[in-house]
Amino acid sequence: MRYAVAMSQPSTAAVRSVADRLSAFGSTIFTEISRLAIEHDAINLGQGFPNFDGPDFVKQAAINAIKDGHGQYARMFGIAELNRVIAARFNADAGLGVDPDAEVTVTSGCTEALIATFLGLVNPEEEVILFEPYYDSYRACVAMAGAEPKFVTLRPPDFAVNEQELRAAFSTKTRAILVNTPHNPTGKVFTTSELELIAALCKEHDAIAICDEVYERLVFDAEHVQLATLDGMYERTVTLSSLGKTFSLTGWKVGWAIAPPELTAGVRAAHQFITFATATPLQHGAVAALEAPDSYYAEFVEAYRRRRDVLVEGLERIGFEVYVPNGTYFVLADHTCFGFADDVAFCQHLIKEVGVAAIPPSAFYHDPADGKNLVRFAFCKDEQTLRDAIGRLEALRR
Numbered sequence: 001m002r003y004a005v006a007m008s009q010p011s012t013a014a015v016r017s018v019a020d021r022l023s024a025f026g027s028t029i030f031t032e033i034s035r036l037a038i039e040h041d042a043i044n045l046g047q048g049f050p051n052f053d054g055p056d057f058v059k060q061a062a063i064n065a066i067k068d069g070h071g072q073y074a075r076m077f078g079i080a081e082l083n084r085v086i087a088a089r090f091n092a093d094a095g096l097g098v099d100p101d102a103e104v105t106v107t108s109g110c111t112e113a114l115i116a117t118f119l120g121l122v123n124p125e126e127e128v129i130l131f132e133p134y135y136d137s138y139r140a141c142v143a144m145a146g147a148e149p150k151f152v153t154l155r156p157p158d159f160a161v162n163e164q165e166l167r168a169a170f171s172t173k174t175r176a177i178l179v180n181t182p183h184n185p186t187g188k189v190f191t192t193s194e195l196e197l198i199a200a201l202c203k204e205h206d207a208i209a210i211c212d213e214v215y216e217r218l219v220f221d222a223e224h225v226q227l228a229t230l231d232g233m234y235e236r237t238v239t240l241s242s243l244g245k246t247f248s249l250t251g252w253k254v255g256w257a258i259a260p261p262e263l264t265a266g267v268r269a270a271h272q273f274i275t276f277a278t279a280t281p282l283q284h285g286a287v288a289a290l291e292a293p294d295s296y297y298a299e300f301v302e303a304y305r306r307r308r309d310v311l312v313e314g315l316e317r318i319g320f321e322v323y324v325p326n327g328t329y330f331v332l333a334d335h336t337c338f339g340f341a342d343d344v345a346f347c348q349h350l351i352k353e354v355g356v357a358a359i360p361p362s363a364f365y366h367d368p369a370d371g372k373n374l375v376r377f378a379f380c381k382d383e384q385t386l387r388d389a390i391g392r393l394e395a396l397r398r
């Protein structure tokens with residue numbers, strides 16, 4: 001065989017690389033910024049992963065599961081104990097009566113829940129409404145499903161939903177709207193009246209809602225309202241979440257989708273062929289996590305409130321116009337006063353000259369010009385790291 005290869009003529013035709021549906025996306029901005037951060041030894045306030053580890057009681061439960069021989073495929077839609085605790089927690093928060101086996105699907109992170117939902121429930125050429133700035137995987141999910149994105153822009157300073165623009169985005173082809181609350185990257189927590197408007201439009205147009213709630217526990221000065229709890233919405237909503245943010249275990253990739261049986265059928269139709277099942281020992285760890293007492297969440301939010309305040313106060317002192325987040329672990333700020341052409345030029349300067357990595361948010365808009373004055377910082381880092389980053393950012397004032 002090696003001989004045959006050596007003797008064959010070099011081919012003149014280039015091998016086709018990435019399929020058309022994904023070729024426009026390239027590698028994600030997070031991969032790119034993390035690579036540059038390492039290369040320039042910058043403090044990484046870019047990608048949203050904590051620089052501290054998750055709780056011992058969760059890790060120990062996964063270690064025990066490995067030692068106890070839970071090493072084979074799990075049930076396709078999740079181990080029974082995990083489905084049970086996910087449903088119990090959702091029912092307690094939402095006041096609903098979700099059935100753990102018929103309405104909860106455990107996935108490999110919210111990322112897999114998203115693509116399983118899109119592939120299982122959205123047909124090619126149907127339309128999906130995305131608020132922008134958006135978490136970048138949504139647009140790729142729409143593309144992988146062969147659907148059409150429709151954008152509704154959330155604008156500073158408060159990133160409120162513009163009713164006229166939202167109404168105009170709905171059409172006879174609308175299949176779904178994606179609602180991410182608390183919202184990455186703005187830190188916005190959707191208000192009850194905004195959610196009521198979304199609910200009314202979903203019902204009027206017979207559309208479903210896909211709710212990404214991975215930051216559901218990271219809420220500071222607002223109340224997180226679940227769209228699924230509004231009148232007549234549970235039956236047309238898929239609620240997605242995961243363990244990663246709330247338990248500082250982003251690398252575990254344990255997530256879930258909660259939806260009525262008709263919509264769950266679509267999610268599972270795709271999930272069974274994407275990953276089939278999620279890592280069994282980590283599902284056992286997730287059970288321990290979701291059984292954590294309320295005090296865990298209270299301490300978790302307070303620690304994040306302190307981190308947010310360190311970063312926000314530091315950025316304001318340096319001169320940024322900061323849009324203080326009500327939720328998530330991200331801060332958007334306006335960098336215009338520093339005189340850079342756009343967010344990409346500013347972030348390159350930050351990484352290479354200042355030693356701090358942040359994300360240029362133009363990657364989260366269909367028209368990059370909309371994000372060019374902004375920069376996103378993550379504060380899922382210990383307080384000392386945040387203070388060190390602020391210390392370096394002081395260089396911008398000189």
Ligand SMILES: Cc1ncc(COP(=O)(O)O)c(C=O)c1O
Nearest residue numbers: 109110111135184214242244255
């Ligand atoms: C809004 C949003 N959704 C989903 C995810 C991915 O979640 P997971 O790590 O559980 O796949 C992230 C991660 O940053 C996110 O910010």
